[in-house]
Amino acid sequence: MTSTPRSKILTEDQAVATIESGMTVGIGGWGSRRKPMSLVRALLRTDVRDLTVVSYGGPDVGLLCAAGKVKRLVYGFVSLDSIALEPHFRAARQNGSIPEPVEYDEGMLQWALYAGSLRLPFLPTRAGLGSGVMDVNPSLKTVRSPYADSEDLLAVPAIRLDAALVHLNRSDARGNAQFLGPDLYFDDLFLAACEPGRRFVSAEKIVPTEDLLKEGTFHTLKINRSMVDGVIEAPNGAHFTTCEPDYGRDEAFQKAYVEAARDADSWQAFARRFLSGSEHDYQSAVTTWRAEASAAKEARS
Amino acid sequence: MSGNVTTPALADVVAVACAEAWRGDGEIFASGMGTIPMLGARLARATFEPDLMVSDGEAFFVSGDLPIGSTDKTVEGWIPFRQVFDTLWGGRRHVMMGASQIDRFGNTNIANIGPWDKPKAQLLGVRGGPGNTVNNATSFFIPKHVSTVFVTSVDMVSGVGYDRAGQLGGFIAARHDLRRVVTNLAVLDFGGPDHCMRLVSVHPGVSVDDVVANTGFQLHVPSNVPESRGPTDDEMAAIDRIDPRGFRHRELPS
16 A cells, blocks of 8 residues: 655645744745745734744844844844845844844854754854954854864854745745745755754745756755645745746835835834735735836826 | 046046955955945956956856846856855955944944944844955945044944954964955055054045045055046946946946
């Protein structure tokens, strides 16, 4: 008797329902690029709090900060790329409302995840030495090379994640996932540094395994099913961040997001309009917003 | 244009000054953050430093004179972020970054203004500054040379200066390499005593006193400070090829 492989397909809400308050959640992508936004939006709908969030931060970090869900934030930067500063992150830092910020060099963050993925306690580097990172993270320690050079290096402590959220272009139902854009970023490390159980990949499209090589070469298959527990089909799921080549950043919407963050009233209106319902509601609201924006543009010209 | 055609536009002088940062670097990754540093890197390659590698600012090495803002590129290599880190940790890169604050020894800050615990203004975070400044050559482009940027002490050290690198000793002290600082007023480097900041040249129409008055720490000023040079005819042609829409003038109006 043969057994069929289990499908890992689930919804955003089912995925984030496994995340509990106080957990460490890693979020893939980079700045405002290929962020698992539909999963982040689902997380916003839950009542989890006191999260440790690990991210090359963009609007994922901003939204979680605005929702008061972040206790500890491990980051090298938080930026919207085409708009340099993320307004909610900025406000949260300036209000002191992120209780435990952990600011690392970008490469240190990679090293922390890589060490976590290899089950090593730390990895050595020069990045961070001599900088303010050492001043604001007094728990960081150095390690002396046991070889003739005797160099003191920064021992970046491993990060292990309780949950990992990444967004890819394609995946099959078992979690063999594919990036078709210019950069995988560190999505494979986020998954590899995560305890099995809550490693979630959302994808623009779930395709049959035999179709994976129809759109990209085998080099694009950097994430295999042993790294993934759940697969979510999320068309436009990275919106408003980039998801090349499926779509670019929705710059107009990102601008509206930043403008709405300027004061509490306009943010509440934005959140009511876009973030108060399901992912389907979000996508419908964005479609309506786009239609209104282009109608307004036409009326002006 | 006035009758005196010999005075080049500020943005063109600055583009040349930025390009000069990469002179002699050979076959390494010349990485410019922002329009003018990117123009500088591409200008250097188009003229006196042809072996430089430049990227599209996303994930690809490009050959030819890719115009700023254009996507019509000839890809010669792939440089995703992970490989950027590998390249810079291996010392095969010279980056030109911005800085919201810089001090006498080249400690820089792009992270936050005011105390880190509760900043008055949260900026980007340290980004790759710590790793850049202890691993590969780093230069800076600062479009607004004022004493609130050129400060006695930065609020957060996102980029490591010569004094801190010296204290680390060993590999880092021996190879620490902050190359030059290009501003809207002048070109500076760290050739003063103990690697303190030194005035190299002033841009046309700018006096040494202007630079000193807009610098919040004691600057090393040699007895003779030349004027920053304008572009040669070849360089001007290259600048026009690389920035045909004149984005540089928006960043630095004359």
